[in-house]
Amino acid sequence: MAKPTKNTFLFSIDLEDVRLRMSDGLHFKPRVEELTEQYLRFLDKHKSKATFFTVGDIPEQYPSLVRSIISEGHEIACHSDKHISVSSQTKELFKNDLLQNLENLAKAGATDIVGYRAPVFSITEKTAWAFDILAELGFTYSSSVLPAKNPLFGWEAFGESPRIVSDKLLEIPLSVRGSRFLNVPFSGGVYFRVLPMPLIRKGFLEHFSKGLAVTSYFHPYDIDTEQESFMHPGINNSWFYNRLMYFNRKNMFERLEDIMNTFDCKIITYREYASAFNGKK
């Protein structure tokens, strides 16, 4: 098993089709299968296995896509059924949503799931009860905390290191880069597309120097240069944020190759990382 401390890059895709969260979304081109294939080719080129945090409508709409991710040896994990933030749910709703997510994934052949990521990294101090439910359902890790101040969600005091949060459940927080003024993510989604490369490289270097893995999140749309322009759901119809949603998609793979080459990163699944981490305890 790969050592989790040597330039480990926990590369993950939050596998969702934003069109399915829009009332008129199906008017736009379906792109998720083609885009996921592009990520699979990138991972294959680097002989790496990654984690796909998957929402409930993906196995319903694209069961063969889920099967091909599994057949190539990657990990499927939960990303909730309906992609509703944890803070908007009761404990009961959270649990039922998770069970539905598992059921839908199982129908497409994805069983033996041990990992979870909350929609928009929405586990905070106030919703830490979610960890107990995850542990109760047999999950062994979560990657659901943004350890920074954030207008939406964020749990700055959680800190940058993974730790056991309930029974045997390991929380692997999103990597953030500290500065004097604020902590910001650098290794996922819009941040990875927008920040200057020297800052991103510095974030990777700081984490690797401390023996920390870099965790990430990418979406199909982050690499999509062929999707029509539309207002993305979940950003309050903000013109500014919508511009960011489309910004610099064309350079994503160039940036990823830069990071892989600069640091000779080792990509492993979250599952493998969590089991190696627990094994050390």
Ligand SMILES: [Zn+2]
């Ligand atoms: Zn998501």
